Amino acid sequence: MTAHRDDFGSGTVLALALAACAFTGHGVAAQETPPSPTAGAVDPSSDDPLEAVEPWRFEALGGGSSLKDVDATILLLKQPRYTSGIRRLEANWGVFWLDEDSSFFGNELLAPSDLAPSTPVDPGDDTDALSQLPTALRGLLNDPLISKVRELYFEGPIEYYEGDRRVFSADALYLDRIDGHGWVAGARYSVKERIGGSSYVLNIYAKWLRISADGSLQSSDARITTSEFAVPSYTIETGDMRMEPTDDPDYPWRVRMRDNKLRFGRSFALPLPPLSYLADEDGEPTFGGVRVGDEARFGTVLGIRYSRDTREEIGNTVNRWLGGDPDDFRSRFKVDLTWLGSRGLLTDLETRLSSPGHYEWNINLAGLPDGDRDRGLARVPESERDTWRLWLRSRGRFQRAPGEYVEIAFSRQSDPGVQSEFFEKEYLEFEERESYVHWRRARGREYTSVTVSGTLDPFRSEVTRLPEVRYVTERTQVGTLFGRPLLWRQDSRAGYLDRREGDPIYEPDYADGFGEVSTLRVNSDHRFELPFDLGRGGFRAIPRVDANFAGWSDDGLEEDEVGRALATAAVRVTNSFWRGTSDRSRVELAPWIEARSVFVEETSTAVPAVFDPDVELRESGDFVELGLRTRYTAPRAPFSLDLETRMTRASDQDTPEGDRWLPVAVLGSIASEWGLVPWRLEHDGRYDTNTGRTRFSRSTLELFPREDVDIDVSFSMGRDAADTKLFEAVTIGALYRFTPKWDIYGRQSWSLAGQSTLSNEIGVRRYGHDLLFELELRRRTGEGSSIGISVKPLFSARKRSERRLDAFR
Numbered sequence: 001m002t003a004h005r006d007d008f009g010s011g012t013v014l015a016l017a018l019a020a021c022a023f024t025g026h027g028v029a030a031q032e033t034p035p036s037p038t039a040g041a042v043d044p045s046s047d048d049p050l051e052a053v054e055p056w057r058f059e060a061l062g063g064g065s066s067l068k069d070v071d072a073t074i075l076l077l078k079q080p081r082y083t084s085g086i087r088r089l090e091a092n093w094g095v096f097w098l099d100e101d102s103s104f105f106g107n108e109l110l111a112p113s114d115l116a117p118s119t120p121v122d123p124g125d126d127t128d129a130l131s132q133l134p135t136a137l138r139g140l141l142n143d144p145l146i147s148k149v150r151e152l153y154f155e156g157p158i159e160y161y162e163g164d165r166r167v168f169s170a171d172a173l174y175l176d177r178i179d180g181h182g183w184v185a186g187a188r189y190s191v192k193e194r195i196g197g198s199s200y201v202l203n204i205y206a207k208w209l210r211i212s213a214d215g216s217l218q219s220s221d222a223r224i225t226t227s228e229f230a231v232p233s234y235t236i237e238t239g240d241m242r243m244e245p246t247d248d249p250d251y252p253w254r255v256r257m258r259d260n261k262l263r264f265g266r267s268f269a270l271p272l273p274p275l276s277y278l279a280d281e282d283g284e285p286t287f288g289g290v291r292v293g294d295e296a297r298f299g300t301v302l303g304i305r306y307s308r309d310t311r312e313e314i315g316n317t318v319n320r321w322l323g324g325d326p327d328d329f330r331s332r333f334k335v336d337l338t339w340l341g342s343r344g345l346l347t348d349l350e351t352r353l354s355s356p357g358h359y360e361w362n363i364n365l366a367g368l369p370d371g372d373r374d375r376g377l378a379r380v381p382e383s384e385r386d387t388w389r390l391w392l393r394s395r396g397r398f399q400r401a402p403g404e405y406v407e408i409a410f411s412r413q414s415d416p417g418v419q420s421e422f423f424e425k426e427y428l429e430f431e432e433r434e435s436y437v438h439w440r441r442a443r444g445r446e447y448t449s450v451t452v453s454g455t456l457d458p459f460r461s462e463v464t465r466l467p468e469v470r471y472v473t474e475r476t477q478v479g480t481l482f483g484r485p486l487l488w489r490q491d492s493r494a495g496y497l498d499r500r501e502g503d504p505i506y507e508p509d510y511a512d513g514f515g516e517v518s519t520l521r522v523n524s525d526h527r528f529e530l531p532f533d534l535g536r537g538g539f540r541a542i543p544r545v546d547a548n549f550a551g552w553s554d555d556g557l558e559e560d561e562v563g564r565a566l567a568t569a570a571v572r573v574t575n576s577f578w579r580g581t582s583d584r585s586r587v588e589l590a591p592w593i594e595a596r597s598v599f600v601e602e603t604s605t606a607v608p609a610v611f612d613p614d615v616e617l618r619e620s621g622d623f624v625e626l627g628l629r630t631r632y633t634a635p636r637a638p639f640s641l642d643l644e645t646r647m648t649r650a651s652d653q654d655t656p657e658g659d660r661w662l663p664v665a666v667l668g669s670i671a672s673e674w675g676l677v678p679w680r681l682e683h684d685g686r687y688d689t690n691t692g693r694t695r696f697s698r699s700t701l702e703l704f705p706r707e708d709v710d711i712d713v714s715f716s717m718g719r720d721a722a723d724t725k726l727f728e729a730v731t732i733g734a735l736y737r738f739t740p741k742w743d744i745y746g747r748q749s750w751s752l753a754g755q756s757t758l759s760n761e762i763g764v765r766r767y768g769h770d771l772l773f774e775l776e777l778r779r780r781t782g783e784g785s786s787i788g789i790s791v792k793p794l795f796s797a798r799k800r801s802e803r804r805l806d807a808f809r
Contacts, residue, residue: 180213296784299341324355361396410435468495514556555606570596621653643668
C-alpha cells in the first residue's frame with residue numbers, strides 16, 4: 001500500500017463508505033441535515049479540498065452495453081470512474097441492475113465520457129438514511145444516474161483516491177441497495193485510531209468483508225498492522241473482526257476483534273484475547289506488547305499485557321452508584337500475565353474506574369503460586385509463607401463538591417516479600433503500606449480533614465488513627481499592631497492513636513523504645529506575624545511568635561497524662577538584590593538571617609511516645625540561621641547557577657553536644673559549556689562543620705558532547721545518626737543514539753566502601769517502523785546475571801525521549 005494521507009477527515013469516511021457501503025442508504029457521519037436541492041454543490045468557504053465538495057461526475061472510459069432481464073435493465077460498464085474534486089473512485093468493470101422502467105438512465109450511463117454533471121433530484125424515501133451520510137456522498141447518491149440502481153457490482157482493482165494518495169482498494173465489491181447488504185473481496189483499507197495520545201493509521205487486509213445494513217463491516221479472515229511496508233514486522237490475525245461506524249469524523253471507525261493471534265513477520269504467532277478496540281476513547285492501548293528474558297531472580301520470563309473497555313459490564317452500574325457523569329466516564333480492565341520460570345505464573349488484574357470531576361478508583365489484585373526462595377530486598381523463608389502469594393491494593397478519590405473529596409486506600413499482602421520480590425520497581429518508587437479513609441474540605445483559608453488509617457498487614461509497624469481530626473486556618477489578618485497588619489495561622493489536630501509493632505525482622509523497632517502504645521492526643525500550633533519594611537536598602541523584617549499546646553492521655557509507659565506548652569519568639573530579616581546587564585545577564589542574591597528562641601517551655605515529667613516526629617519531637621533552645629539564595633544567568637556564555645546554602649547555630653540546648661553548628665545544607669545546580677560540550681551539575685549535601693565529615697551527599701554531572709550522546713556520572717554517600725557510613729557509591733552511564741532508530745546505553749555502579757561492583761547493565765533499543773525492540777543485559781551483586789527482551793507495537797510503547805538518560809535512572 002502506498003503512503004496515506006495524514007489528515008483523515010471526512011474523506012476517510014467517504015473512502016470505505018463509498019466503496020463498501022455507500023449505496024446502503026446508511027452511513028457513519030451523524031448530525032447531517034437532509035439533502036437539499038443544492039446537495040453536491042461546492043462550499044466556497046472551505047479551505048479543505050476534501051470539504052469543498054464538487055458535484056459527482058460519472059464516466060465509463062471504456063464504454064459499455066446493456067441488456068434486458070425479466071424485471072430489470074442490466075448495464076455492463078468498462079472502466080467506470082466517479083470523481084468529485086480530488087476524490088476519485090475507479091474500477092475495471094461495473095455492473096448495474098436498474099428498475100425495469102429506468103432504461104433511460106441506462107442510456108445516460110452509456111453516454112460519452114464527457115457527460116456534464118447531472119442535476120440532483122429529490123431523494124424521496126431515502127431522506128432519513130441519506131441524512132446520516134457525508135455531504136459529498138449524498139451528492140453522489142442524489143445523482144439520477146445512481147438513485148434508480150437496485151444492485152451494483154464492481155470488479156477490480158477497485159481503488160479510491162484522495163488526490164494522489166490511495167486510501168482504499170479491493171478486488172471486487174457487490175451491494176444490494178434495497179436491503180443494504182453486500183460484500184467486498186480482497187479489501188485493503190486504512191483507518192485512523194487514537195492510541196497512547198497519538199494518532200496511528202491501522203492498515204486492514206481482509207480476504208472477505210461483509211457489509212451490513214447498519215453500516216458495519218465484518219470479516220472472518222482479516223489482518224491488521226500499523227506498518228505500511230509490504231512485509232510488516234507484526235500483524236494481528238483475527239478470525240472475527242467487526243468495524244463499527246462512529247460519530248467522530250476524525251476517528252470514523254472502531255475495530256473489534258475476536259479469535260486473535262499476534263504474528264511476528266512470517267514466523268511464530270502468539271494467541272491474543274479478544275480485543276474490544278486497539279485503544280479506548282482515551283487512546284490507551286489494548287495490547288501492551290510481549291516481554292521475554294532470562295533473569296537471575298526468576299529464570300525464563302515471558303510476559304504479555306492486555307486491557308479492554310468494561311463500561312457495559314461494570315462501568316455503567318458503578319458510575320450510577322457513584323453519581324458520575326453518564327456521558328463522561330471510563331471503565332477499563334487490565335490483565336498483566338508474566339510467566340516466571342522458577343516461580344510460576346504471576347497474574348496482575350486491575351480495574352480502573354473514573355469520571356472526571358466525580359471520582360477515580362483503581363483496584364488491583366496480583367498473585368502467583370510460589371515455592372521457590374526469595375532473592376529480593378525483603379526475603380521471606382518458604383516455611384514462613386503460604387504457597388499462594390497475593391497482594392490486594394486499591395486507591396480512589398471521590399469528589400463530593402468543589403474543594404471537598406474522600407480518599408480511600410488499602411493494601412494487603414499475604415507476606416512481607418510480595419511487593420519487593422515481584423514489583424521491585426514500584427516498591428522502590430513508593431511502598432504501598434498504609435490503608436486509610438481520608439475526608440478533606442478546603443474553603444477559602446480553612447482546611448478540615450478526618451482520617452481513619454492503619455495497616456491491614458500484621459507484620460508492619462504502623463500508627464493507627466481511629467480517627468484523627470485536623471483543622472487548619474491559613475494566614476489571615478486578625479487585626480493591626482503599630483499600624484501594621486497582624487497575621488495569624490493555626491493548625492490543630494485531635495485523635496486517638498494506637499501504635500502497633502510488627503515483625504522486627506522486616507520492620508524496625510520504634511527508636512524511643514516504648515513499643516506498642518495507645519493514647520488520645522490533642523495538638524494545636526499558632527503563629528502570629530507582623531511583617532514590615534525596615535525602610536533602608538529594601539530590607540524586610542518578619543517578627544513572629546509561635547505557640548504550641550499539646551496533651552496526651554497516656555505517656556510512653558501508659559501510666560500518666562502528659563501536657564506541654566511552648567512559646568517561641570523569632571525574627572527573620574530578608575532582602576533581594578539583583579542586577580541586569582545589556583547582554584541579558586542577570587544576578588540575584590537573596591540573603592536572610594533568622595534568630596529564634598524558645599522562651600516558654602512547660603512540660604510534664606512524663607514523656608510521650610513518638611507517633612509523629614513533627615509533633616512529639618519539638619526543638620528547644622536558641623537558634624541563629626543564616627542563608628543565601630544565589631541565581632546567575634548569562635545566556636550568551638552560556639552559564640546558569642542556582643545555589644542555596646543555609647547554616648544554623650544551636651545553643652542553650654539540653655544535649656551532650658552543647659552549643660554547636662548544625663550540618664550545613666547545600667542545594668544547587670550549575671549548567672554551562674566546556675568548549676562546545678554542554679554540561680550540567682546538580683548537588684545536594686549536608687556537611688558537619690564540627691567533625692569535618694559529610695553527612696549526606698548526592699551529585700550528578702551530565703555531559704552532552706554530541707547531540708546523539710549523553711553521559712552522566714553520579715556520586716552518593718550517607719551516614720546514620722551514629723556517624724556510621726551507610727553507603728558510598730559511584731555510577732557512570734552513557735547513551736548513544738547512533739541512528740534515528742537505534743539507541744545503545746550502559747550503566748555501571750561501584751561501591752567505594754566495599755571496593756566492588758554493585759550492578760551493571762547494557763542494552764540496545766530499536767524504534768522500528770511498527771515495532772519497538774529492546775535487548776538488555778544486566779548483572780546485580782547478590783542476584784546474578786539477567787537478560788531481557790521486549791517487543792512492543794510502536795503504538796503501545798513510550799515515546800522516544802529527547803533526554804534518554806532520564807529513562808534509565
